[in-house]
Amino acid sequence: MGCDYNPEQWSPEVWREDVALMREAGLGFVTLGVFSWALLEPEPGRFDFGWFDEVLGLLHEGGIAVDMATATAAPPPWLTTAHPEVLPVDADGRTLWPGSRQSWCPSSPVFREHALRLVAEMARRYGGHPAVRLWHVSNELGCHNGRCWCDVSAAAFRDWLTKRYGDVDELNRAWGTAFWSQHYTSFEQVLPPRVTPAVPNPTQQLDFARFSSDALLDYHRAERDVLRELSPTVPVTTNFMVSTHQSEQDYFRWAPDQDVVSQDHYLDHRLADPRAEQAFTDDLTRGVAGGRAWLLMESATSAVNWQPVNVAKRPGELLLDSLRHVARGADAVGFFQWRASRAGAEKYHSALVPHAGPDSERFREVAALGAALAVLGEVAGSPVRADVAVLFDWDAWWACDLDSHPSAELRYPDAAHRWHRALTGLGATVDVVHPESDLSGYRLVVVPTLYLCSDAAAAGLAAYVEGGGHALVTYFSGIVDGHDHVRLGGYPGAFRDLLGVRVEEFAPLLPGATVTLDDGSRADLWAEVVTAPDAEVVSRFADGPRPGGPALTRRAVGGGVAWYLATRPDEAATTALADRIAREAGAARFEPPAPGVEVVRRGRYVFVLNPTDEPVTVFTRGVDLLAGDLPVAGSAGTVTVAARDAAVIREEE
Template sequence: MPSALPTLAFGGDYNPEQWPRSVWEDDVRLMREAGVNLVTVGVFSWALLERSPGTFTFDWLDDVVDLLHAHEVKVDLATATASPPAWLARAHPEMLPVRADGTVLWPGGRQGFCPSSPVYREHALRLCRAMAERYGDHDALALWHVGNELGCHNALCYCDVSAEAFRGWLAARYGDVDRLNDAWGTAFWSQHYESFDQVLPPRVAPAFPNPTQQLDFRRFSSDQLLANFVAERDVLRELSPGVPVTTNFMVMPTVREMDYFSWAPEVDLVSNDHYVTAADPEGHRGLAFSSDLVRGVAGGRPWLLMEQSVSAVNWQPRNVAKRPGELLRNCVQHLAHGADGLLFFQWRASRAGAEKFHAGLVPHAGTDSRVWREVVELGATLGRLEEIAGSRADNDVAILFDWQAWWACELDSHPSEDVHYLDMAHALHRALLDHGVGVDVVHPDSDLGGYRLVLVPTLYTVTDAAAARLEAAVASGATALVTYFSGIVDEDDHIRLGGYPGAFRELLGVRVQEFTPLREGERVHLDDGSVGDVWSEDLRLAGAEAVASYVDGPVPGVPALTRHAHGQGTAWYLATRLEQPALDALVGRLLAEADVVPVVPPAPGLEASRRRGDDGSWVFLVNHGRDPLEVPVAGVDLVAGGHTDGVLSLGPGAVAVVRED
């Protein structure tokens, strides 16, 4: 019978096919030494498993899976459909992906297939079925892994096969072409369609492509990739019932092409890949945001970190190695924000191929290395942290996030190319982190009733239902902050007429007559001493009070920050991009108004989070700074061991996980 997943998973991608069999016994011995309990096998093995159509060679994989089982290492088995073999691309070049300008993406890399290709689907399902029939009841099997990072390189394909599939998707969405014409506003620029047969993907055109066509094409592309996952998942459920099925998402900062909120209900376990941006000296902030968003995608449930790097990666412009202690800090952060397992790419650093300089748990230097010693230390630490598994975050603050709003916000022909969807989301999350407050990053359609404070950054497109949810939360007593360029359009990217910010105008008690975006490098000063850039607006009060106003710029004297009492709560509006210190102060004011308290008293460089379970609660502490900290917390530190009677000493770069008294 297949195995259950480990309580707290630890391991990574294992690619024994890259190595002679003489290495395999050493691999499993080292896995036991490090405490590895789960490895992903077979991700990029299609070409070695099916060397010609329908002819499968499983003997080597049989040996690998049996060997792992004999050494008590559980298997996350991939369907091996991530990259088609050369023989398939040669036989069916029509399945290759195509860029918007018509450039064909040829074999030689990975993911060389059009997501809409029926040829790819047919061959992938044949392999998936063969894998499930052979390994579906193997004792080592704990998890099925469909594909790998679906859409990482081929999310948007503009070929004729995709065009036909896009037309079918549009017909299902709109029913008739008149509804499509209305949604796309095709009366503009003589773009009217007489039938779906006339529609193409938004390929390179002489001028700006139709914005709703672009938005729908992104929706379609996300759905096509998801449909490939669902097709394989259904085969696995049929032939290997009871074994959970996942695929590794890529939530921040890597890929934006998939709407993972729509994907999450289709997986049995949400898993994610995350790599720290080496160019960012504060990459830990992006990690915290990403992990909070993954938890939001998972509906608050624990999730699995499927990939991260033990040290440097190979694909960034400058692949900076992690410094001593950074690996443990990154891992504790992921656990703090909801992960119930830590896997890596990859087990043993490759000796050949495009990723040969990507770090592995077993580095090129071997076990006589700092990296290996930190890996063994990490495995031992995770063994002491098993009791946190299954616990959840418990937060009073939410940030609303929507991939489709991200797509729409950054379409062309907008008021300013300097408005980026993630800017305010990251800045607000950073402010909360520094205030020591946990936050859930959730979809606008989520139930907001349990939150004291809801932050709405640049939610350019929003549905009537989502706007109503925010209004109801405020009316029931929540505090909300909505930022510039929010509520502007509906889901068809049609302007909400009558004055900005459209969907939120009455809730906020303001009416914006005109956007007044700023020139490159231009700044505006507010009468409370704060400074903004990128954006300003010609705003009129319609029930709200002015909290701060511009003293210069395009609209001096006009309110830039407002507050409106609504029902039992309050709704704030921010009409410029504040510099971080001023935004930090504003967030502090909002937290006080909403009566939100920090996990522990904030301190420079300290990150604090809490998870709760049926048997208690755990505070996760990470000192990102260079100075030692004294943190008021009482309980048992599961990392270092020992009890703290009210104050924990946390050195520079140190971490702690405290089971609270």
């Protein structure tokens, strides 16, 4: 267990109390220095490390490892005052001024020069310190400055396009500039997709999203390279933000540049089911990490401060939410932050030590969590094995959510979350992976709304099914290529031959409208005009825009099966279909003992998370680590998990 630690907000007397309380709570690490630039370098080139040295010494004496941040997340006022050209600019041309955080342009050479000077000083001073176990580049790169439309960014965008396309004629072909008289004769004429009188060029928007992710990745690499040169024995990470509301970085591209993948996650109570979203992002983080264990760098002990209503956690939820991360591959559980701030924008964000102090229910629950995580040490490094995969792609997300599509109500993450929620609710373990991943180890692959699909991904799915795999492809998949050009000849272009269907027209539904299928199930959002020349029709639309047309089809292909779903079934129908295709595919499942109870297998460990208000009984054989490594009670091999509690069973060999 660990947390962000911001000692600059407190006096030295508090630092000593902090270390003692950290030991009491069972903390193993802190992330130090994230927002310390203004105090570490109070004037250009003049560094003040004395106070920082003292804090680091206290932590080391207390046995607390340090994840050392490079302190570059927020520039100090002297930098933005002397060099206002480093400030980001939005699509409307407005400068985003200092006064919060991340007020810098990712492409700014001036910002990079000053930031790398600080990184080098940090690496030389602390790279060999015995407390420093990990380097932490900046913080949540792109959280507030993921895209910048300034002139410096425009020039960097043109350079990126030149490398991508080679010549302007190829750019014109890729962007379809014959439309609306957008033909370019020079790269110098190209701008970022700033605010325009009408809908911007969609491929220009898509490429700008790709460029923006790459620009921040290039910045990350610049810091990482300095650290590797001056502190080569300490691994390097940066904390990702894998979540529903953060779409601006393609973390599949970023992951190879991390020595270990780490992420931040906060429950979003604006969603209908925030904990299902947490499970999805955990499984996606594991997919980004290539199946390897990862680190949860930040989460919340209770409420956050940035939602319209910031919901506090009930008793037991801190343990359950933390173990959900561990069950899905996390080898560390971190929080923001150690001590709740007295001042500043995040003063009402929960912490391990709340405003009430350590004599509080929240701190006692934190200490109990620290003790629980300590006894789970043997779980670290254990792999999560899944029979089911859901395909997910940031490129497809960026393209799918652009303007002027058949329905603004359709958003890319929706289908992925729905199918993940249905399958995990049935007890399946699910990997969330890139469309071009090796699929051969899965019994079932779900392809939800993969609007943009590469030729390689389409070929990989076809080979998977031919080889005996089972796949479900949903509506609005395989529609465009990597340039956002429609694949002609009928939808779902990239998958048409595999599925044995042909869609002539989309028939999206108005908000609130529903359709009925001939099996009695209900659906909304989407319908299509489908023919099935080479597939079995499993169910048809009973009403709606095209009654009688296929809604769900099935095709045997080689040794496998390919399903196509042309609408969005309601939750009950989605679960029923998930159950049917998972059973037919032979996917392993650990059926939960009651609705809402999560059962997740990680290696030889079974995590049983019971968020309900009633105890549940699970049949298994082994020892419950959280119960003191005692054998599971009962001759039948059962464990009873109390309401809002958990069990972690080490199964017998």
